[in-house]
Amino acid sequence: MAEQADVVIAGARCAGSAAAATFARAGRRVIAVDPVRFPATTVSTHLLFAGGVAELARVGALERVEKIGAPRLSRAFIGGPGHAATGTYTPVDGIAHGLCVRRAPLDAALAETAREAGAEIREGHRVIDLLWEDGRAAGVRVRDRTREYEIRARLVVGADGRRSTVARLAGAEHPRIAHANGRACYYAYYDDPRQEWRGTAAMWLTGRELGNAFPCDGGLSLVLLMPPVERAADFRGDLEAEFDRTVGLVPGLAERLTGCTRTSRIVSSATHPSFFRRSAGPGWVLAGDAGHFKDPVTAQGIRDAVRFGRLLGERAAGVLDDPAALDRATRAWERTRDAQCVHTYHWTNLLGRGDGLAHVQFELLRALTDPPGGVRRVLDVYSRIRDPRETLALPGLVRATARALLRGGGSRADIVRATGETLRELAGHRAEARGLLRP
Ligand SMILES: Cc1cc2nc3c(=O)[nH]c(=O)nc-3n(C[C@H](O)[C@H](O)[C@H](O)COP(=O)(O)OP(=O)(O)OC[C@H]3O[C@@H](n4cnc5c(N)ncnc54)[C@H](O)[C@@H]3O)c2cc1C
Numbered sequence: 171m172a173e174q175a176d177v178v179i180a181g182a183r184c185a186g187s188a189a190a191a192t193f194a195r196a197g198r199r200v201i202a203v204d205p206v207r208f209p210a211t212t213v214s215t216h217l218l219f220a221g222g223v224a225e226l227a228r229v230g231a232l233e234r235v236e237k238i239g240a241p242r243l244s245r246a247f248i249g250g251p252g253h254a255a256t257g258t259y260t261p262v263d264g265i266a267h268g269l270c271v272r273r274a275p276l277d278a279a280l281a282e283t284a285r286e287a288g289a290e291i292r293e294g295h296r297v298i299d300l301l302w303e304d305g306r307a308a309g310v311r312v313r314d315r316t317r318e319y320e321i322r323a324r325l326v327v328g329a330d331g332r333r334s335t336v337a338r339l340a341g342a343e344h345p346r347i348a349h350a351n352g353r354a355c356y357y358a359y360y361d362d363p364r365q366e367w368r369g370t371a372a373m374w375l376t377g378r379e380l381g382n383a384f385p386c387d388g389g390l391s392l393v394l395l396m397p398p399v400e401r402a403a404d405f406r407g408d409l410e411a412e413f414d415r416t417v418g419l420v421p422g423l424a425e426r427l428t429g430c431t432r433t434s435r436i437v438s439s440a441t442h443p444s445f446f447r448r449s450a451g452p453g454w455v456l457a458g459d460a461g462h463f464k465d466p467v468t469a470q471g472i473r474d475a476v477r478f479g480r481l482l483g484e485r486a487a488g489v490l491d492d493p494a495a496l497d498r499a500t501r502a503w504e505r506t507r508d509a510q511c512v513h514t515y516h517w518t519n520l521l522g523r524g525d526g527l528a529h530v531q532f533e534l535l536r537a538l539t540d541p542p543g544g545v546r547r548v549l550d551v552y553s554r555i556r557d558p559r560e561t562l563a564l565p566g567l568v569r570a571t572a573r574a575l576l577r578g579g580g581s582r583a584d585i586v587r588a589t590g591e592t593l594r595e596l597a598g599h600r601a602e603a604r605g606l607l608r609p
Pocket of ligand 1: 179180181182183184185186203204205206212213214215216217218295296297298329330331332334335336355439442457458459460466469470471472473475
């Protein structure tokens with residue numbers, strides 16, 4: 171006999187736990203399965219801007235997450251050659267700080283929040299197939315260490331990450347739109363005695379190199395390097411030596427790390443394309459990275475996974491017993507997600523370019539963050555309370571390109587080529603967004 175639930179969820183990290191908590195609070199029987207056992211890490215850095223921290227609060231997880239002990243990051247620093255700007259946040263729901271909590275404790279706190287709300291979280295269990303009935307997803311087949319079994323449900327949620335099994339089984343694996351990453355990611359944790367930096371998330375752009383230092387839990391700081399993607403080849407040899415050499419290419423970061431010691435192995439991600447997938451169909455839905463992934467460069471993934479996991483629960487819990495109304499609700503949810511994410515996706519893809527455009531990005535950031543209050547206005551974009559398109563207005567881009575050419579840090583031909591491509595891309599964004607949002 172198959173088990174019965176109202177909602178079955180594949181994956182119990184950011185999107186899965188947020189959805190599970192919300193459906194359970196609405197009185198629905200929820201089972202979420204995940205092959206890992208929490209606390210378990212995953213390949214992901216974990217900066218949250220104030221808007222992301224507010225999402226943890228909205229899903230009821232913030233108190234638990236704050237107990238993990240990460241410092242409140244109430245300041246942000248943006249630096250590079252001859253430029254240093256610090257600013258604070260516009261509060262979002264009264265929250266005026268970012269947080270950087272390692273994924274193992276963060277995800278365990280999210281799963282615990284879902285459990286406390288009444289959801290059942292099964293660790294060490296993996297969805298291996300979908301059950302179908304009259305063209306609708308009607309449940310899942312699950313495998314654990316000892317057996318295979320079925321759970322029938324009104325709604326199947328794939329919250330199983332970028333390589334989603336549910337997306338593949340629902341025939342939605344091929345993205346509607348996709349974009350290759352322009353930067354690779356290498357990160358490690360440092361013992362960090364620099365108390366004066368403890369409340370500051372910092373980023374430096376130097377030439378085409380991008381380096382970050384984010385104080386996190388455990389008295390550590392997360393150091394994230396995002397070199398241009400073609401430099402991934404340099405990291406394939408002696409990873410540690412190339413990591414340290416790259417820190418040296420970003421003098422502001424190297425100075426920041428004075429007195430700090432690397433205490434972890436280096437984690438790499440060289441290929442992580444961004445995409446939107448079709449994310450709602452009869453009886454199934456894709457939440458979090460399973461349905462939409464953005465380049466890590468703007469650190470929006472956890473925020474969006476938690477937010478749209480919660481919104482899915484809020485929109486669908488009341489209509490689970492009416493299949494037609496449920497399918498309308500999940501399609502409407504998908505459109506809301508796309509409308510709220512597509513401009514951030516385009517902005518992220520531009521910031522994620524590690525080619526000649528990096529020089530223009532720096533000039534743009536300098537122009538945006540030099541005036542008093544400038545950092546705050548940029549943080550408003552990262553917190554999702556300001557439209558990113560405002561930072562990419564044509565006159566600003568043209569001025570930034572002219573300044574990049576005058577400063578002469580990179581190849582002029584590369585800068586001109588990259589700006590030309592960007593202008594063409596910007597022109598295409600509107601059509602791409604329209605296509606995505608078309609019902
Ligand atoms: C290098 C890198 C750096 C990043 N840095 C940041 C950052 O600084 N800030 C930020 O906000 N975001 C960042 N992100 C994005 C962030 O990691 C994701 O957006 C976020 O983890 C999405 O959460 P999720 O719950 O959708 O998926 P995941 O966190 O990927 O969780 C999916 C879960 O599904 C489970 N699963 C897989 N298959 C199955 C199956 N068949 N059955 C059941 N369960 C299954 C997995 O075990 C996993 O636990 C980064 C991503 C990368 C790659």
